Amino acid sequence: MFFYYLQLAVRSFRRNRVLTVLMVLTLGLGIGASITTLTVLKLLSGDPLPTRSARLFTPVINPWAADSEGAVEQMPRWWGDMMSYTDAMSLLHARKAKRQAVTTLTKARIAPTKPGTYPFFGGGVLTTPDFFAMFDVPFAYGGGWSAQDGENRARVVVISSALNNRLFAGRDSVGKMLRVNDHEYRIIGVLKPWAPQPRFYALNFGDTYGDGDAVYLPLQSARANHMLPTNYSCWGPANTAHMETSPCAWVNLWVEFEHAADARAYKQFLKHYVQQQMALGRLHQPRVWLYSLTGFLDREQVVPSDLRLQTNLAFGFLLICIVNTVGLLLAKCLWRSREIGVRRAMGAMRRMIFAQYMVESAIVGITGGVLGLVFAELGLLAIRHQPASYAHLAHLDPSMFAATFAVALVASLIAGLLPAWRACVVVPAPQLKSI
Amino acid sequence: MDIAPIFASLHKHRTPVALIVLEIALACAVFCNAVFIIGQRVAELGMSNAIAESHLVVISVNGSNPDTARADIPRNLAALRGIPGVTGAAVMTSIPFGQSAGVDGVSTGPDSQVHPGASRYMLGEGGPRVLGLRLLKGRFFGPGEYADSTLRGGMMPNGHVVIITQSLAQRLWPSGHALGQQLWVGSEKHYAVIGVTADVARPGSSSIGRGSAHYAVFxxxxxxxxxxxxxxxxxxxxxxxxxxxxxxxxxxxxxNMVIKGQTFAQIRDQAFTATRSMAWVLVLVCLVMLTVTAFGIVGLSSFWVRQRRRQIGIRRAIGATRANILRYFQTENFLIVSLGIALGMVLSWGVNLYLMKHYELPRLPWHYLPVGALTLWLIGQLAALGPALHASRVPPVVATRSV
Known part of the structure; x- marks a missing residue:
């Protein structure tokens, strides 16, 4: 039966070529546009660490005297959800979570190893030892540093796979020296390619998406060499030479729990800490926040609002395309009332007519889906040529590939429902009379 | 022309008519709002920035040695001034539309309720002239004021004077007497306003399109x-x-430093990349959407024409001219599109309310609605023209066949 319907559908398409092409093209355009924006939206709002994110949290406290909203116009929480060094280190040393790491970002100036080349900037992550285990960072050679190394201001560095390829042709470079901001650091580890998207551990410190950072340095060692964070927010006279004691927020604290449920106890601890500091006169506002990794991404609005707008627009467009396809399918089916009349008179049941028209719609849908895939690839190609920091990451993945066909099929079946229903209620007698 | 028969026929084909009306309404809603957003973005592209943009080249030099910077900077500037064709060189901490830089909460006093965020530019000697800042009131800095102002690792200079942009002056001192007032940064530091300049853009691109886009201090x-x-x-x-x-x-x-040069035109261009690409995406979507809508109208109209060949033949046989038939289908299309537009106006307003709530967009000005309406009427008439011409060429003899 199915093949018979298929045959009928093909014959009907042949008879009405223009109408068929219009339908497929319309549906293809709508699907192409929505899949393109969805792919980018998924890329930008994705979970950077799917296996760990449920147990990773970041606490936020208000270091200001003023409450969080009123201090500066249009800039609520002006400290950028960063923490002062003092608070972050106190919470780190309290060791109330399974693992904890303080992070901040610097622009590391890396000296070239080959003569005739110029120094260049790479992202420099300043952090504490748990960073690597906590975020499941894969090592190709060597490993991270110990808490003792941090306290001793040891000049050690972990480098990215990209930097290792650039400077040492990808060979094991553990033990070699690297010049960062005019200071010699000993390489103790080389990472495998690692670039979580978005770069959640340095959200307010620069580009949200990219190829990953170049070097990872012990926070205290890097500060001893005067490396400055790329972002800081101060609420009093500050000095860049003494960021640790200045009234400035410039680090993030990340904590990992054994179970996500431990977050409740940690929040209590955080409240208690803030109350204690308020009693000492160091802090003034009791409110605390504890965000899960994905909650923090939402909070910081990592997805550009233009992109969300484009996604809405694409779905509005898809809706128009579906309405259009419904209209065209309906026109085609009304045009064939006489044919339906004949089939009904020859004994075809209503549900058979209904099935026949749904098969026809599904074929339109699948062809539209294939075309939509072509349009989506073209759209993503155009996006890859944009200068945005996420541009080169825009590729159609298998799940989106499958989603294209799901969307196409569902869209076409929805579009087919009305015409198919209209077709199966055609009364045969009047149609036959006019032959 | 009598439109009663058209209504009768539309009433008979309620479902296809309803679909076309719905499609036009959706297209109208998306179109009006998209054109509005495009207009906004295009206006942003022309954002004013009162410096000599076309004369400037900016070279960022990062990683200087803090101990020798005080001697290196005059040496570097002297070398740059020696290049043939150079008419001036100066140093700054940040550049309009360039890399994001310091923002301060500024006010008229520690008790003030108004705390706009303003971008902080620090200039070396000769900076105002090289940039081409346009002074509206007051004066530029004197040589002594440059020499007396130092940072010593702090965030704020320890001088006593500041020049502010016109927008910021207007925000802080709406009565227009900014000159000679004290500009407070936080609750400890304050500076005397000695000059007001024409509006200069802030670093970065995040403030583009906002009311605070020109809040800057020098x-x-x-x-x-x-x-x-x-x-x-x-x-x-x-x-x-x-x-x-x-x-x-x-x-x-x-x-040993990381050196990167760009013309100012390039810097400005980069700051507006997102604005420009959004405008192009919207233009593209509008074009494709209008094409799709036109396809829909062509499809349904030709179907109607074919279905009514016999009626057309009868009308022609009893005296209707080709022009009458053509006008009939064009009028029919006009009525359908008008219905769609009426519904579309309401939808546009709804979509705009949604966008206002979620995307910080202002209210849609009313004049975008007639623009949308005219466009859709035009598209409708053009799309119906083909099928209508086809209909007008139906010969009267069709009426006599197969009756």
């Missing part, structure tokens, strides 16, 4: 490691040559 500063931007001025036609010569010169003077 401080004088003696040579300091915080100066990372060398601004070089030349005639517009010499910019490229000057850029390459300046980069080469700084590379030889400061081999």
């Amino acid at each position: 401080f004088p500063l003696a040579p300091d490691p915080a100066f990372t931007q060398y601004v070089v001025r030349s005639a517009p036609q010499n910019r490229q040559r000057v850029l390459h010569a300046a980069e080469a010169k700084l590379h030889t003077l400061a081999p």
Whole structure:
């Protein structure tokens, strides 16, 4: 039966070529546009660490005297959800979570190893030892540093796979020296390619998406060499030479729990800490926040609002395309009332007519889906040529590939429902009379 | 022309008519709002920035040695001024539309309720002239004010004077008496306003399109490691040559630093990348959407024409001219599109309310609605023209066949 319907559908398409092409093209355009924006939206709002994110949290406290909203116009929480060094280190040393790491970002100036080349900037992550285990960072050679190394201001560095390829042709470079901001650091580890998207551990410190950072340095060692964070927010006279004691927020604290449920106890601890500091006169506002990794991404609005707008627009467009396809399918089916009349008179049941028209719609849908895939690839190609920091990451993945066909099929079946229903209620007698 | 028969026929084909009306309404809603957003973005592209944009080249020099910066900067500037074609060179801490930089909460006093965020520019001697700042009131900094102003590792200069942009002056002192007032930064530091300049853009692109896009303050500063931007001025036609010569010169003077030069035009261009690409995406979507809508109208109209061949033949046989038939289908299309537009106006308003709530968009000005309506009427008439012409060519003899 199915093949018979298929045959009928093909014959009907042949008879009405223009109408068929219009339908497929319309549906293809709508699907192409929505899949393109969805792919980018998924890329930008994705979970950077799917296996760990449920147990990773970041606490936020208000270091200001003023409450969080009123201090500066249009800039609520002006400290950028960063923490002062003092608070972050106190919470780190309290060791109330399974693992904890303080992070901040610097622009590391890396000296070239080959003569005739110029120094260049790479992202420099300043952090504490748990960073690597906590975020499941894969090592190709060597490993991270110990808490003792941090306290001793040891000049050690972990480098990215990209930097290792650039400077040492990808060979094991553990033990070699690297010049960062005019200071010699000993390489103790080389990472495998690692670039979580978005770069959640340095959200307010620069580009949200990219190829990953170049070097990872012990926070205290890097500060001893005067490396400055790329972002800081101060609420009093500050000095860049003494960021640790200045009234400035410039680090993030990340904590990992054994179970996500431990977050409740940690929040209590955080409240208690803030109350204690308020009693000492160091802090003034009791409110605390504890965000899960994905909650923090939402909070910081990592997805550009233009992109969300484009996604809405694409779905509005898809809706128009579906309405259009419904209209065209309906026109085609009304045009064939006489044919339906004949089939009904020859004994075809209503549900058979209904099935026949749904098969026809599904074929339109699948062809539209294939075309939509072509349009989506073209759209993503155009996006890859944009200068945005996420541009080169825009590729159609298998799940989106499958989603294209799901969307196409569902869209076409929805579009087919009305015409198919209209077709199966055609009364045969009047149609036959006019032959 | 009598439209009663058209209504009768539309009433008979309620479902297809309803679909076309719905499609036009959706297209109208999306179109009006998209055109509104495009208009906004295009206006942003022309954002004012009162400096000599076409004369400037900017070379960022990062990683200078804090201990020698005070001696290096005058040496580098002297070398840059020696390049043929260069008419001036100065140092700054940040550049309009360039890399994001310091923002301060400023006010008229510690008890003030108004705390706009303003971008902080610090200029070396000669900076205002090289940039081409346009002074509206007051004066520029004197040589002594540069020499007395230092950072010593702090965030704020320890001088006593500031120049502010017109927008910021208006925000803080709406009565217009900014000159001579004290501008407070936080609750400890304050500076005397000695000048008001025409509006200069802030660094970065995040404030583009906002009311605060021109909130900026200028401080004088003696040579300091915080100066990372060398601004070089030349005639517009010499910019490229000057850029390459300046980069080469700084590379030889400061081999350990990261040096990157751009013309100011490039910097401005980059700041508006997102704005421009959004405008293009919207233009593209509008075009494709209108095409799709036109396809829909063509499809349904031709179906109607074919279905009514016999009626058309009868009308022709009893005296209707070709023009009558053509006009009939065009009028029919006009009525359907008008219905769609009426519904579309309501939808546009709804979509705009949604966008206002979620995307900080202002209210849709009413004049975008007639623009949308006219466009859709035009598209409708054009799309129906083909099928209507086809209909008008139906010969009267059709009426006599197969009755």
